[in-house]
Amino acid sequence: MKTKALFPGSFDPFTAGHLNILKRALTMFDEVVVAVGINQDKRSFFDMEKKLDIIRQATASLEGVSVISYDNLTVDTCRQRGIRHIVRGVRNMLDFEAERSIADANRRLAPEVETIIIPTAQEFAHISSSAVRDILSHGGDYSSFIPEGVVL
Numbered sequence: 281m282k283t284k285a286l287f288p289g290s291f292d293p294f295t296a297g298h299l300n301i302l303k304r305a306l307t308m309f310d311e312v313v314v315a316v317g318i319n320q321d322k323r324s325f326f327d328m329e330k331k332l333d334i335i336r337q338a339t340a341s342l343e344g345v346s347v348i349s350y351d352n353l354t355v356d357t358c359r360q361r362g363i364r365h366i367v368r369g370v371r372n373m374l375d376f377e378a379e380r381s382i383a384d385a386n387r388r389l390a391p392e393v394e395t396i397i398i399p400t401a402q403e404f405a406h407i408s409s410s411a412v413r414d415i416l417s418h419g420g421d422y423s424s425f426i427p428e429g430v431v432l
Contacts, residue, residue: 282310282311283308283309283310283311283365284309284310284311284312284313284361284362284363284364284365285305285308285309285311285312285313285363285365285366285367285396286312286313286315286354286357286358286361286363286365286366286367287301287302287305287312287313287314287315287366287367287368288315288316288317288350288354288357288366288368289314289315289316289317290316290317290319290322290324290331290409291314291316291331291334291335291409292322292324292325292326292331292409292413293325293326293331293334293409293412293413293426293432294314294331294334294335294338294409294426294427294430295404295407295408295409295412295425295426295427296404296407296424296425296426296427297369297371297400297404297405297407297408298338298369299338299339299427300369300400300401300404301367301368301369301398301400302314302339302342302345302367303342304398304401305367305396305398306342306344306345308396309344309365309367310344311344311345311346312344312345312346312367313345313346313347313348313361313363314335314339314345314346314347314348315348315349315350315354315357316328316331316332316335316347316348316349316350317349317350317351317354318349318350318351325413325416326432328349331349332347332349334426334430334432335347337427337429337430337431338426338427338429338430353389354366354386355386355389355390355393358390358393359390359393363393364392364393364394365393365394365395365396366383366386366393366394366395366396367395367396367398368382368383368395368396368397368398369397369398369399369400370397370398370399370400371399371400371404371405371406371407371408372405376397376399379395379397380397382395383395383397407425411425412425412426416432
């Protein structure tokens with residue numbers, strides 16, 4: 281039986297740090313579904329199609345990766361797809377506390393779905409989607425913050 285995980289996020293945009301987490305998750309799971317969530321409370325920098333395109337560019341050479349969008353509860357997406365694991369990356373303790381709270385809520389909603397938290401490799405800990413958006417907004421060089429070969 282193939283093991284699957286869901287790697288959810290807003291991915292606005294997908295960064296080199298996200299790719300690092302995804303590659304490491306692929307060492308634990310046969311398939312990882314990168315799921316771009318629609319967050320009504322956030323105004324996106326990139327539209328959904330562009331986000332999906334960026335992720336497909338970044339993951340084109342990886343086996344076992346699929347890319348979707350979703351607009352319901354993450355645990356409901358897991359249930360619909362028969363996925364029992366959620367993968368989340370953290371850069372620091374603030375991220376960890378936020379992710380732990382979300383994992384606790386998800387466990388209450390869906391006890392059969394487990395969250396795996398993967399700390400970002402040190403060389404990517406400074407990278408955030410917010411930083412990339414800020415660099416883009418000011419015309420800076422964002423190339424070292426996004427996966428190689430990705431065109432924004």
